Amino acid sequence: MESKCPICKKPTTLPYRPFCSKRCADIDLAHWFRGNYRIEGEEAKEDDKENETNQDE
Numbered sequence: 001m002e003s004k005c006p007i008c009k010k011p012t013t014l015p016y017r018p019f020c021s022k023r024c025a026d027i028d029l030a031h032w033f034r035g036n037y038r039i040e041g042e043e044a045k046e047d048d049k050e051n052e053t054n055q056d057e
């Protein structure tokens, strides 16, 4: 099974799956915290909005 980094589309590396590097993992994490996480080519599922307290501005 082939998996690619959702950030830059490069092949993933084991230590950072499902990303290719720590940099991309950090980018993805930042997107999560900003609440605008989305994967290209995939419908955004926003039905289950988590109501967490994110006061990390």
Ligand SMILES: [Zn+2]
Pocket (backbone or CB within 6 Å): 005, 006, 007, 008, 009, 010, 019, 020, 021, 024
């Ligand atoms: Zn990447």
